[in-house]
Amino acid sequence: MMFVPADELKVGMRLAKPIFNKRGVLLYDRDTKLTAQGITSIRNFNLIGIYVLEPAEPLPPMTEEDREFERFQTMSVFTLQEIMNDIRDGRQPSKLESLCNDVLRLFGKSSGSKLTFTQNLRSPEDNVYKHSLNTAILSASIYAALAPQSKTQQRYTVMAALLHDIGSLEIPDSVARKKTADLTEDDMELIALKREEGYRMIRENCDLESEVMKDISYLLRDLRDMNGMPDVKTPDYQVETLKCAYVFDQMTAMKYGEEPQSDIAAYKYLHHPAHHINQQVVAALAKAVNIVPVGCSVVFTDGTKGIVLTENPDDILRPFVLSYKDNKIYNLSEGKVFEKMQIVDVVKTMDNRYVMTEEYKKYQEALKTGEAKVIKRPGRNDGE
Numbered sequence: 001m002m003f004v005p006a007d008e009l010k011v012g013m014r015l016a017k018p019i020f021n022k023r024g025v026l027l028y029d030r031d032t033k034l035t036a037q038g039i040t041s042i043r044n045f046n047l048i049g050i051y052v053l054e055p056a057e058p059l060p061p062m063t064e065e066d067r068e069f070e071r072f073q074t075m076s077v078f079t080l081q082e083i084m085n086d087i088r089d090g091r092q093p094s095k096l097e098s099l100c101n102d103v104l105r106l107f108g109k110s111s112g113s114k115l116t117f118t119q120n121l122r123s124p125e126d127n128v129y130k131h132s133l134n135t136a137i138l139s140a141s142i143y144a145a146l147a148p149q150s151k152t153q154q155r156y157t158v159m160a161a162l163l164h165d166i167g168s169l170e171i172p173d174s175v176a177r178k179k180t181a182d183l184t185e186d187d188m189e190l191i192a193l194k195r196e197e198g199y200r201m202i203r204e205n206c207d208l209e210s211e212v213m214k215d216i217s218y219l220l221r222d223l224r225d226m227n228g229m230p231d232v233k234t235p236d237y238q239v240e241t242l243k244c245a246y247v248f249d250q251m252t253a254m255k256y257g258e259e260p261q262s263d264i265a266a267y268k269y270l271h272h273p274a275h276h277i278n279q280q281v282v283a284a285l286a287k288a289v290n291i292v293p294v295g296c297s298v299v300f301t302d303g304t305k306g307i308v309l310t311e312n313p314d315d316i317l318r319p320f321v322l323s324y325k326d327n328k329i330y331n332l333s334e335g336k337v338f339e340k341m342q343i344v345d346v347v348k349t350m351d352n353r354y355v356m357t358e359e360y361k362k363y364q365e366a367l368k369t370g371e372a373k374v375i376k377r378p379g380r381n382d383g384e
């Protein structure tokens with residue numbers, strides 16, 4: 001699966017993700033081949049781009065839960081747009097509590113199963129809304145894994161996530177559509193100014209708990225310099241959760257003139273000490289979201305490729321893998337193996353896949369007899 005900008009779409013490309021309208025009605029299903037008329041329709045939606053399947057790539061599995069997640073994203077964006085419009089017009093938003101409760105109900109429970117987080121398709125008109133909604137969804141999931149008993153604090157965090165970026169709606173297109181690397185110091189100052197104006201708008205027009213306003217204020221403070229976030233000695237888990245969710249969504253989302261980064265790349269960035277994200281929160285992200293799932297095709301440090309066979313809950317970057325190079329299974333949790341072979345990123349293209357059916361069958365048989373070790377995910381039963 002790869003991201004293709006809207007102006008580079010070609011007839012015959014196959015959709016990797018479904019496209020819904022604002023009512024949640026399916027317009028184009030996965031594996032649909034693009035026609036000239038379909039490309040025109042997609043461009044009329046003003047999408048930044050879409051995800052398509054490689055020519056030789058099989059359709060990846062998609063559960064009904066995954067489909068409902070994408071449908072929820074699509075429909076809730078329009079609710080959030082109404083909420084932000086109310087605030088910008090000087091009204092108390094009537095649907096804010098309801099949307100916050102929906103996010104918490106669907107994504108804020110510590111169930112032991114992980115969220116398959118999929119990026120939604122974006123346009124210039126809905127980018128802020130979709131980013132804010134995704135930050136809220138991720139925040140709810142992270143907080144459930146981080147502090148499952150802290151329901152009130154979790155609610156404050158989700159509320160702050162939904163509203164934090166309202167000021168970005170006032171950023172001029174000439175700045176909003178720039179690549180991150182092309183932003184000047186003046187651009188960054190303008191972005192920070194508009195976000196601060198948004199914060200004041202929320203404070204003036206919304207009757208919110210002081211904790212929610214504090215979370216938004218501190219998040220905006222830290223976002224003024226994403227590469228130099230302060231190293232919080234006494235962590236404020238609400239703000240740290242917001243920062244982690246914000247960065248994860250920003251890195252993996254569609255951008256103008258830039259490739260979205262993979263979940264693995266975003267996780268590695270967050271996990272690196274130089275970026276000063278609280279590591280307890282990053283660990284909660286790894287527990288809450290499928291970042292290196294079974295079946296994921298990956299690239300190793302030596303340039304070879306392979307597939308993830310089992311998850312490692314203690315360190316998601318050190319699972320059992322099957323190497324395409326020699327058809328052998330490696331346990332990356334073993335120190336000597338990890339020194340030579342580490343996961344760099346996901347495979348960007350599936351065109352050069354190898355067929356390793358026999359070796360994988362041997363591995364499955366070894367699991368049954370106990371000759372191979374399986375790493376179980378927390379909270380799952382033997383039959384799952």
